[in-house]
Amino acid sequence: MKRLIVFSFVVVPAALLLLSWYRSTLSLELAILSSQVYAGLGFYLYLNSRSKQRYQELSKVLNQAAQGELHHRVTHIKGYGATSNVAWAINELLDFVETYFKEVKLCFQRVNKQDFSREAKTTGLPGDFSESLKSINIAIQAIKENAVFTERNDLTSQIHELNLQYLRRDLQQSESDVQSIQLDIADVDLIAKENNIIAQESSQSINKMSDNLHQSTENIAQLQQQAEALSKASGAVSKALKLITDIADQTNLLALNASVEAARAGETGRGFAVVADEVKNLSNRTKNTATEVHDVLNSLNAQVEIIKTATQTSNTLSLQVTQQLDSFLQLFSSLENSALATSTKVATVAEHASSAVSRIAQVIYKQNLYALLEEEITHRSDDYFDQECTPLEHLREKTRHTAPSCQKMFDLVERYCNREEDADSLIKQLKQIEAD
Amino acid sequence: MLASKILHDDEVFLGSDELIISKTDLQGRITYANRTFIRLAGYDEEALLDKPHNMIRHPDMPKGVFKFLWQELQQGHEFFGFIKNATIGQGFYWVFANITPDFDSKGRVQGYFSVRRSPSAEAIKVIEPIYKNMIEIERRHSKPDAPHHSFSYLNQVLDSKRVSYERFVMQLQAL
Numbered sequence: 001m002k003r004l005i006v007f008s009f010v011v012v013p014a015a016l017l018l019l020s021w022y023r024s025t026l027s028l029e030l031a032i033l034s035s036q037v038y039a040g041l042g043f044y045l046y047l048n049s050r051s052k053q054r055y056q057e058l059s060k061v062l063n064q065a066a067q068g069e070l071h072h073r074v075t076h077i078k079g080y081g082a083t084s085n086v087a088w089a090i091n092e093l094l095d096f097v098e099t100y101f102k103e104v105k106l107c108f109q110r111v112n113k114q115d116f117s118r119e120a121k122t123t124g125l126p127g128d129f130s131e132s133l134k135s136i137n138i139a140i141q142a143i144k145e146n147a148v149f150t151e152r153n154d155l156t157s158q159i160h161e162l163n164l165q166y167l168r169r170d171l172q173q174s175e176s177d178v179q180s181i182q183l184d185i186a187d188v189d190l191i192a193k194e195n196n197i198i199a200q201e202s203s204q205s206i207n208k209m210s211d212n213l214h215q216s217t218e219n220i221a222q223l224q225q226q227a228e229a230l231s232k233a234s235g236a237v238s239k240a241l242k243l244i245t246d247i248a249d250q251t252n253l254l255a256l257n258a259s260v261e262a263a264r265a266g267e268t269g270r271g272f273a274v275v276a277d278e279v280k281n282l283s284n285r286t287k288n289t290a291t292e293v294h295d296v297l298n299s300l301n302a303q304v305e306i307i308k309t310a311t312q313t314s315n316t317l318s319l320q321v322t323q324q325l326d327s328f329l330q331l332f333s334s335l336e337n338s339a340l341a342t343s344t345k346v347a348t349v350a351e352h353a354s355s356a357v358s359r360i361a362q363v364i365y366k367q368n369l370y371a372l373l374e375e376e377i378t379h380r381s382d383d384y385f386d387q388e389c390t391p392l393e394h395l396r397e398k399t400r401h402t403a404p405s406c407q408k409m410f411d412l413v414e415r416y417c418n419r420e421e422d423a424d425s426l427i428k429q430l431k432q433i434e435a436d
Numbered sequence: 437m438l439a440s441k442i443l444h445d446d447e448v449f450l451g452s453d454e455l456i457i458s459k460t461d462l463q464g465r466i467t468y469a470n471r472t473f474i475r476l477a478g479y480d481e482e483a484l485l486d487k488p489h490n491m492i493r494h495p496d497m498p499k500g501v502f503k504f505l506w507q508e509l510q511q512g513h514e515f516f517g518f519i520k521n522a523t524i525g526q527g528f529y530w531v532f533a534n535i536t537p538d539f540d541s542k543g544r545v546q547g548y549f550s551v552r553r554s555p556s557a558e559a560i561k562v563i564e565p566i567y568k569n570m571i572e573i574e575r576r577h578s579k580p581d582a583p584h585h586s587f588s589y590l591n592q593v594l595d596s597k598r599v600s601y602e603r604f605v606m607q608l609q610a611l
């Protein structure tokens with residue numbers, strides 16, 4: 001076909017031209033005309049080969065796209081003339097397809113790394129392309145929600161577990177606090193009972209002591225009576241002794257008289273007989289008096305015996321009283337000691353009670369904080385334009401009055417809410433704070 | 437081209453149903469520009485091909501942003517950002533650009549691909565003053581240091597908002 005065209009349009013006219021020139025029949029007009037025909041023909045052939053090149057270019061780009069290389073394009077389109085619209089249409093189709101696939105690829109590359117922040121951009125793409133990307137975004141959103149849900153669940157359950165574990169520990173500690181308070185109170189009770197017994201004993205011994213004292217006063221009164229009787233008896237003795245002195249005086253006088261009469265009469269025996277009688281009487285009376293004195297002395301002795309016994313009794317009594325006083329004093333000092341022990345015990349009980357109270361306050365505080373944390377985790381928003389202030393503010397005031405561990409925990413939760421800590425380090429640090 | 441010339445120093449807009457697409461080689465020389473690019477920038481295709489992409493750079497764009505752009509691309513990451521471009525007639529247009537590395541069948545980077553979308557007007561209101569401050573900072577520093585300083589200012593702004601660069605621009609675009 002091509003050969004036939006070349007033969008009929010090139011070889012035959014050229015041969016005819018050559019023949020007419022050789023036979024000098026070629027006119028100028030004919031020469032011009034024929035060269036014009038040739039030039040036209042040449043241009044046609046040139047154009048033909050150019051457009052063939054263009055078609056080759058277009059089909060190359062399309063073939064490459066068909067093999068999955070979407071990044072090739074047709075360029076220098078100005079030269080495409082009538083086909084330039086086709087070239088641009090191919091480019092545009094490739095633009096859309098490549099953009100579409102890039103979007104899908106880039107989104108899922110990130111989704112694979114658990115990053116759901118990259119949405120497929122649907123603007124600018126026509127019809128099915130953008131519709132499809134919209135569906136992909138919905139799918140990614142669903143994957144994200146699922147992942148977030150799982151992650152949140154995981155995080156909240158971790159926090160739950162952590163909380164429970166340490167809540168149990170805290171409650172156990174509170175329980176043991178209360179138990180030791182119970183023990184302390186039992187001790188205090190024991191001491192109080194001991195005190196009671198001691199007090200009872202003291203009152204008994206005081207009673208005994210006062211009985212003894214009564215008896216002792218009675219004894220002493222008796223002793224006084226005895227002493228009076230003794231003094232009366234001694235009066236009688238002195239009377240009797242005076243009598244004896246009188247008698248001795250008279251006997252002396254009579255003896256003098258008798259010696260005088262005997263000297264004057266000398267031989268008269270009668271007068272001597274009278275004196276002798278008188279002396280006999282005197283000696284009788286003296287004998288009687290002596291007996292009386294003896295009796296008096298006897299009764300005196302008896303009185304002295306009585307006094308002795310009374311004194312002894314009173315002595316023993318006073319000894320007993322002293323002993324009782326001693327034991328009474330001892331009781332007092334042990335009462336004092338037990339009072340001291342009671343007050344120390346009461347102080348430790350108070351200490352235990354207050355530590356139990358503050359521990360319980362701590363437990364309650366932490367429970368509040370854990371509750372807020374869970375709320376934050378479940379309601380956390382990714383959009384920074386849409387961040388509300390956290391409900392932490394309600395706890396801030398309370399935090400100032402809590403234990404250092406609670407304050408640390410508050411700061412940590414606050415940092416987490418402010419996105420300064422991620423979930424992993426939150427859990428790690430929570431564990432550390434609870435374990436400290 | 438005509439439109440751009442008439443709108444001297446004026447803003448032209450990329451439609452929300454349009455994309456500006458271009459490709460470059462590893463050095464940032466343009467290897468392809470689509471018709472929307474050609475229409476908005478006002479250059480014809482031949483004038484764009486093989487030219488460095490900064491030929492449409494607008495002086496209001498801080499260097500720090502491009503420093504970050506190249507940094508991301510060289511790490512194999514994609515880049516998102518609001519970019520103000522110049523038209524041939526000294527007009528301008530804002531885009532929300534996404535630039536990604538292009539890999540050949542053996543997984544080697546063989547060039548870059550950029551798709552620009554119509555930006556959110558609210559986003560431009562937020563980003564413009566930030567870029568202005570960056571430019572101001574760049575003016576106060578010597579040329580080689582300037583991008584570094586303006587970029588660290590941008591990071592300070594992001595830090596104060598506790599947001600990453602990408603999340604920030606994504607959320608701006610969503611406004």
Ligand SMILES: Cc1cc2nc3c(=O)[nH]c(=O)nc-3n(C[C@H](O)[C@H](O)[C@H](O)COP(=O)(O)O)c2cc1C
Nearest residue numbers: 459460464489490492493494502521535548549550
């Ligand atoms: C694919 C791709 C697209 C780019 N598009 C733009 C653009 O639209 N506008 C722009 O100013 N720079 C663009 N750049 C960045 C430029 O290459 C250049 O870094 C920037 O204009 C700054 O110019 P300078 O490096 O001469 O300061 C693009 C780069 C790549 C790789």
